[in-house]
Amino acid sequence: xxxxxxxxxxxxxxxxxxxxxxxxxxxxxxxxxxxxxxxxxxxxxxxxxxxxxxxxxxxxxxxxxxxxxxxxxxxxxxxxxxxxxxxxxxxxxxxxxxxxxxxxxxxxxxxxxxxxxxxxxxxxxxxxxxxxxxxxxxxxxxxxxxxxxxxxxxxxxxxxxxxxxxxxxxxxxxxxxxxxxxxxxxxxxxxxxxxxxxxxxxxxxxxxxxxxxxxx
Amino acid sequence: xxxxxxxxxxxxxxxxxxxxxxxxxxxxxxxxxxxxxxxxxxxxxxxxxxxxxxxxxxxxxxxxxxxxxxxxxxxxxxxxxxxxxxxxxxxxxxxxxxxxxxxxxxxxxxxxxxxxxxxxxxxxxxxxxxxxxxxxxxxxxxxxxxxxxxxxxxxxxxxxxxxxxxxxxxxxxxxxxxxxxxxxxxxxxxxxxxxxxxxxxxxxxxxxxxxxxxxx
Numbered sequence: 001x002x003x004x005x006x007x008x009x010x011x012x013x014x015x016x017x018x019x020x021x022x023x024x025x026x027x028x029x030x031x032x033x034x035x036x037x038x039x040x041x042x043x044x045x046x047x048x049x050x051x052x053x054x055x056x057x058x059x060x061x062x063x064x065x066x067x068x069x070x071x072x073x074x075x076x077x078x079x080x081x082x083x084x085x086x087x088x089x090x091x092x093x094x095x096x097x098x099x100x101x102x103x104x105x106x107x108x109x110x111x112x113x114x115x116x117x118x119x120x121x122x123x124x125x126x127x128x129x130x131x132x133x134x135x136x137x138x139x140x141x142x143x144x145x146x147x148x149x150x151x152x153x154x155x156x157x158x159x160x161x162x163x164x165x166x167x168x169x170x171x172x173x174x175x176x177x178x179x180x181x182x183x184x185x186x187x188x189x190x191x192x193x194x195x196x197x198x199x200x201x202x203x204x205x206x207x208x209x210x211x212x213x214x215x216x
Numbered sequence: 217x218x219x220x221x222x223x224x225x226x227x228x229x230x231x232x233x234x235x236x237x238x239x240x241x242x243x244x245x246x247x248x249x250x251x252x253x254x255x256x257x258x259x260x261x262x263x264x265x266x267x268x269x270x271x272x273x274x275x276x277x278x279x280x281x282x283x284x285x286x287x288x289x290x291x292x293x294x295x296x297x298x299x300x301x302x303x304x305x306x307x308x309x310x311x312x313x314x315x316x317x318x319x320x321x322x323x324x325x326x327x328x329x330x331x332x333x334x335x336x337x338x339x340x341x342x343x344x345x346x347x348x349x350x351x352x353x354x355x356x357x358x359x360x361x362x363x364x365x366x367x368x369x370x371x372x373x374x375x376x377x378x379x380x381x382x383x384x385x386x387x388x389x390x391x392x393x394x395x396x397x398x399x400x401x402x403x404x405x406x407x408x409x410x411x412x413x414x415x416x417x418x419x420x421x422x423x424x425x426x427x428x429x430x431x432x
Contacts, residue, residue, distance in 0.1 A: 021253065024260050028244030037237065037285045044240050045271060048264035055261060069253045 005064045008183035009120060012112060013061050014071030015173070015180070016127065018079055019105065020054035021072070023047070026083050030094035039091070039140070046098060046133045053127035060123055074177060078169040085165045092144050092151065093158050096214075099137035100159050102129045103208045104166065107201050115187040141212040156214045163205065221280045224399035225336060228328060229277050230287030231389070231396070232343065234295055235321065236270035237288070239263070242299050246310035255307070255356070262314060262349045269343035276339055290393060294385040301381045308360050308367065309374055312430075315353035316375050318345045319424045320382065323417050331403040357428040372430045379421065 027047035034040035058068035088094035106128045113124040145152045174181050188194045206216045243263035250256035274284035304310035322344045329340040361368045390397050404410045422432045 018253075021257055021260065024264070025244065025247065028241065028263065031241065037234075037288055041237060041267070041270060041274065041284075044237065044267045047244065048240070048267040051257070051260045051264040054257060058257065068257075072253055 005066070006179070006183070008179040009116065010061070010064065010066050010071050011074070011177050011180040012116075012124075012183070013057050013064075013066075013120070014068070014073075015075045015079075016109070016124065017054055017057035017061065017068055018072035018075045020050045020057065020127070022079050022083060023101075024050040024054065026087075027094075027098065030088055030097070033088065033091045033094050035091055042133075042136055043094065043098070046129075049130065049133075056123060056127065060120070075173060078172045081172075082165055082169045086162050092141065092155060095137045095140050096155050096158055097162055099134055099141065099212065100162050100205070100208070101166070103134060104163070104201065104205055105129075107204050111197055111200070112184070115183060138212045141214070145213045152213050152215075156209070156216075159209060159214055160216070221282070222395070222399070224395040225332065226277070226280065226282050226287050227290070227393050227396040228332075228340075228399070229273050229280075229282075229336070230284070230289075231291045231295075232325070232340065233270055233273035233277065233284055234288035234291045236266045236273065236343070238295050238299060239317075240266040240270065242303075243310075243314065246304055246313070249304065249307040249310050251307055258349075258352055259310065259314070262345075265346065265349075272339060272343060276336070291389060294388045297388075298381055298385045302378050308357065308371060311353045311356050312371050312374055313378055315350055315357065315428065316378050316421070316424070317382070319350060320379070320417065320421055321345075323420050327413055327416070328400070331399060354428045357430070361429045368429050368431075372425070372432075375425060375430055376432070 024047045027043055027050065031040045031043040031047065034043055061068045061071050086097060088097050109124050109128060113121050116124060141155065145155075184197075185194065188197050209216050240263045243259055243266065247256045247259040247263065250259060277284045277287050302313060304313050325340050325344060329337045332340060357371065361371075400413075401410065404413050425432050
């Protein structure tokens, strides 16, 4: 490796890179669920940003002397399974998935970025999702609920399935990647620190849900 | 409309925009055929550039006071049908489709750009495909033929199907969009000019095929 690099950092860049690659693939497919070409283009554009971020992460891994494919490989089963289990069956499910999933992911990345040194810290902060995309998704969800209040219940249930599946796959990764978990544990300090991190993530998630009229 | 704009120009930007939107969708799906994550990322990145180009074309249409969706609508059936009829069944078919289709499309855009005024001329020239993508596709096709010469025959047949289907759908559009064809006819001058344009396109296509070991 051309720079000395902790295995946990390689793991982190690897899981982010594969998450982006797969998010691209799934969002591109979900765009077909859009009711018109304008909305389809919007989700397609969100997907395109994911692949741009993938390219930056893969480039950083190469710079560190790490083959991006090797770095991503350990995370293929968990991320693949998450998406298999949460395949949206209509446009609103697709948007809710993007809104909830990207929001949670961004919060998590922000927490993790604080543990990293330059330039990885800036890179991870840079691959956060653009707020105009979550605003678009939020607006679509709000209008759908305004038009038919029963939608709120259906999408709330769907959001719970998304977070449940995400948590389950995160546990799977945690059980498998001791170094990555070691990095997080070392940084948050202790059990209380970990609980505090978890609480921040769930508080923000709940706020996001409430903001569009969904309940946790 | 905020600028005076010929219907043929709206047609042209509309067909390009929808071609990009659909190319994104199809390439993103085709990326799943890739044998490894590196190759998959490369085709995904090609797809992402298509959606970026879509955004620029849609933005220009809006600037001209035209709803992008309305401008694209007339071309939905022909472009959809082209892709339905040429759905690649493996990685090499997907790459050949990108290589042959993008090459032909770029040649055609370059010809058309010459007929346009600024800023549409520069915009159309700007949405041409990056050469690194066609080089990547060409290299993949060449290596596959080197590894198994029978591949050349299969992909040559596939390329003929692609061009045949493209021509058939182009004729469908031509029959339907008098103004677009009027623009091209007025610019090339006469029947001889049209034949010369067609000859340039086929000559370049043949050269591209030969360059990767395929025959026309």
